[in-house]
Amino acid sequence: MNEHHLETSKSICLTGYGGFDKIQVQNVMLPPALGTNEVKVQNKLFGVNFADLYTLKGLFEFPLPHTLGLESVGRVLEVGAGVKDVKAGDRVVCYKWTGGLYSEFINIDMKNCFVIPPSISDEDAATLPANYLTAYITLFKIAKLQADQSVLIHSCAGGVGWAATQLAKLFSNVTILGTASESKFKMVVENGVNRPLTYENYATIISQSEGEVDCIIDSIGGSNFSISQKLLKPLGHAVLTGCSSLITGPEIFTSSEREALSSSTVPDMQGLVMGSRSISGFHLGLLMDQNPQLIRNSMESIFKLLGDGKIKPRIDSIWSFHEVVQAISLLEKRKNIGKVLLKI
Amino acid sequence: MNEHHLETSKSICLTGYGGFDKIQVQNVMLPPALGTNEVKVQNKLFGVNFADLYTLKGLFEFPLPHTLGLESVGRVLEVGAGVKDVKAGDRVVCYKWTGGLYSEFINIDMKNCFVIPPSISDEDAATLPANYLTAYITLFKIAKLQADQSVLIHSCAGGVGWAATQLAKLFSNVTILGTASESKFKMVVENGVNRPLTYENYATIISQSEGEVDCIIDSIGGSNFSISQKLLKPLGHAVLTGCSSLITGPEIFTSSEREALSSSTVPDMQGLVMGSRSISGFHLGLLMDQNPQLIRNSMESIFKLLGDGKIKPRIDSIWSFHEVVQAISLLEKRKNIGKVLLKI
Numbered sequence: 263m264n265e266h267h268l269e270t271s272k273s274i275c276l277t278g279y280g281g282f283d284k285i286q287v288q289n290v291m292l293p294p295a296l297g298t299n300e301v302k303v304q305n306k307l308f309g310v311n312f313a314d315l316y317t318l319k320g321l322f323e324f325p326l327p328h329t330l331g332l333e334s335v336g337r338v339l340e341v342g343a344g345v346k347d348v349k350a351g352d353r354v355v356c357y358k359w360t361g362g363l364y365s366e367f368i369n370i371d372m373k374n375c376f377v378i379p380p381s382i383s384d385e386d387a388a389t390l391p392a393n394y395l396t397a398y399i400t401l402f403k404i405a406k407l408q409a410d411q412s413v414l415i416h417s418c419a420g421g422v423g424w425a426a427t428q429l430a431k432l433f434s435n436v437t438i439l440g441t442a443s444e445s446k447f448k449m450v451v452e453n454g455v456n457r458p459l460t461y462e463n464y465a466t467i468i469s470q471s472e473g474e475v476d477c478i479i480d481s482i483g484g485s486n487f488s489i490s491q492k493l494l495k496p497l498g499h500a501v502l503t504g505c506s507s508l509i510t511g512p513e514i515f516t517s518s519e520r521e522a523l524s525s526s527t528v529p530d531m532q533g534l535v536m537g538s539r540s541i542s543g544f545h546l547g548l549l550m551d552q553n554p555q556l557i558r559n560s561m562e563s564i565f566k567l568l569g570d571g572k573i574k575p576r577i578d579s580i581w582s583f584h585e586v587v588q589a590i591s592l593l594e595k596r597k598n599i600g601k602v603l604l605k606i
Numbered sequence: 607m608n609e610h611h612l613e614t615s616k617s618i619c620l621t622g623y624g625g626f627d628k629i630q631v632q633n634v635m636l637p638p639a640l641g642t643n644e645v646k647v648q649n650k651l652f653g654v655n656f657a658d659l660y661t662l663k664g665l666f667e668f669p670l671p672h673t674l675g676l677e678s679v680g681r682v683l684e685v686g687a688g689v690k691d692v693k694a695g696d697r698v699v700c701y702k703w704t705g706g707l708y709s710e711f712i713n714i715d716m717k718n719c720f721v722i723p724p725s726i727s728d729e730d731a732a733t734l735p736a737n738y739l740t741a742y743i744t745l746f747k748i749a750k751l752q753a754d755q756s757v758l759i760h761s762c763a764g765g766v767g768w769a770a771t772q773l774a775k776l777f778s779n780v781t782i783l784g785t786a787s788e789s790k791f792k793m794v795v796e797n798g799v800n801r802p803l804t805y806e807n808y809a810t811i812i813s814q815s816e817g818e819v820d821c822i823i824d825s826i827g828g829s830n831f832s833i834s835q836k837l838l839k840p841l842g843h844a845v846l847t848g849c850s851s852l853i854t855g856p857e858i859f860t861s862s863e864r865e866a867l868s869s870s871t872v873p874d875m876q877g878l879v880m881g882s883r884s885i886s887g888f889h890l891g892l893l894m895d896q897n898p899q900l901i902r903n904s905m906e907s908i909f910k911l912l913g914d915g916k917i918k919p920r921i922d923s924i925w926s927f928h929e930v931v932q933a934i935s936l937l938e939k940r941k942n943i944g945k946v947l948l949k950i
Contacts, residue, residue: 399882403841404841404882404884406750495896496892496893496896496897497747497748497893497897497900499884502875502878502879529873529875529885531846531873531887532887533887534846534885534886534887535846535887535888535889536887536889536892537887537889537892537896538743538748538886538887538888538889538892538893538896539886539887540748540843540884540885540886541873541878541884541885541886542878542882542883542884542885543875543876543877543878543879543880543881543882543883544879544882545879545880545881545882548840548880548881548882549840549841549882552840552881552882553840553841556841
């Protein structure tokens with residue numbers, strides 16, 4: 263590995279907070295020697311996430327320049343002395359919520375690395391961590407959806423929503439309601455949504471015709487989460503998985519917007535009591551640190567579901583490294599259906 | 607039934623809000639003719655609840671005089687034309703969150719009535735609805751406790767806490783932590799609590815030595831619920847089942863205290879997200895209206911557990927109707943261990 267220490271890695275760097283002009287492809291110095299629990303990976307594919315936009319617009323502040331990217335797929339070059347279950351030559355998919363993965367070479371902790379079974383393609387693997395882990399854990403481990411129940415999936419054409427729809431279909435006789443732009447209704451219905459609803463009319467439609475739902479997966483956050491809670495049946499459960507409502511345009515986050523995650527989603531405790539309802543927060547990245555075994559077990563379940571043909575990721579489009587701005591713009595403008603990938 | 611229309615029923619009435627001097631045993635007119643879905647019951651035993659104190663001190667306002675009492679056991683005299691599953695001569699246990707049950711004769715909706723199996727005594731049956739239904743639904747249907755997990759049960763010597771301890775023991779290898787006054791430690795340990803803690807030291811002890819817990823059953827509410835949430839493991843679940851912290855002395859509720867249920871228990875949404883945690887409210891009385899079948903199924907499970915000797919209610923003491931003030935005072939002063947009953 264010594265020869266790598268003097269080399270550089272092609273990376274997508276954030277040089278400041280704000281607009282897309284702050285994103286540059288740069289050659290950055292490779293990280294120093296591999297840590298005991300680290301894995302060195304040569305990446306070739308990357309998943310684009312809403313979190314790239316949160317970082318770009320200043321929701322989280324990292325020292326600059328900061329390498330973007332939460333998801334990658336590549337081949338292991340070398341492992342630290344303490345690493346088990348991963349070896350040189352393995353194909354791995356990686357996830358790290360603090361970023362740094364849009365880079366040809368990375369050193370990453372083994373708990374952020376998952377060996378891809380041979381039957382699964384690089385492209386499919388790249389769609390799994392952020393979207394399918396989030397959907398799997400929230401539906402199976404938190405809200406604990408059951409047969410014959412109903413689930414409302416917000417942004418059901420987005421990455422998490424697309425995955426949640428497929429996973430909810432695994433439960434017998436579940437009714438799936440989902441919000442999306444009307445132009446995406448046909449696609450989300452083909453993916454398994456029983457009743458597509460617009461963001462504008464969903465609350466009225468549900469309360470008038472469907473009644474109430476057992477479970478809600480909300481990646482929009484803000485006031486949407488508060489409104490949605492009122493649509494829960496008694497003993498129903500709503501899970502907050504993201505805050506895409508924070509991305510409203512090209513603007514950089516103000517300090518008040520940074521607090522929107524907590525301040526705009528204050529739950530109505532009295533409503534929870536009167537309806538015997540439950541709400542949860544969810545943070546995939548921190549949970550990977552807090553309970554790596556749960557994440558590993560969940561990832562293995564997802565690999566098996568994919569291998570058995572029970573889920574089928576949808577790739578919206580694949581872009582080259584130098585097209586990163588076009589790729590991230592798709593998410594900002596809500597133009598994608600399914601996963602946007604980058605390749606190197 | 608016509609002869610009953612002209613009769614009166616001995617009842618425990620609230621004649622004003624405030625102190626115990628507002629409670630009087632009176633003969634009140636019997637209710638008018640039985641409704642289609644109603645059951646007429648002659649009561650002999652009654653469960654005393656914290657809710658009696660909430661009503662006495664003005665948390666809920668009813669037209670006065672108001673007959674107190676949420677729980678009773680008696681024999682069915684007559685059923686309305688639409689009533690199934692309950693017939694004259696049946697022994698029943700009743701629960702109604704809006705009160706009115708501390709009365710020798712009552713007319714009550716069939717959804718609030720449960721036929722007692724022959725093997726179960728009147729006294730044991732009288733302990734079940736408020737305490738065991740609350741503990742059962744919160745542990746089994748909401749927090750969904752699992753084997754090998756840990757649960758923190760607040761006020762584990764109180765009615766709900768006592769029941770929750772016994773129900774939590776049904777899961778294999780569960781660690782039960784419970785808060786109580788030190789004078790009650792011996793009794794709660796005999797009931798199954800592995801680690802009794804005081805209300806003053808529990809948060810420090812748990813965070814320092816036990817780490818964190820998977821599940822919390824909180825009948826105290828207020829700031830206790832906020833503090834407790836921070837002791838949850840990732841994916842942990844805290845359920846608010848009551849607000850006994852509102853009862854601090856003989857004072858009548860101020861309007862600000864009436865809002866304490868919601869205002870003093872504002873959940874920390876950011877904490878829920880960072881720890882992937884869940885919180886729930888719970889209201890047994892409203893759930894009985896919202897989902898009577900779930901309540902009936904749960905009650906049948908509880909009858910079976912009791913019949914099989916898997917749970918064993920503890921009766922603190924049984925008081926006569928004219929001793930109602932002494933009985934309710936036990937709860938106000940936190941002197942009871944297990945259930946306080948009244949008899950007529």
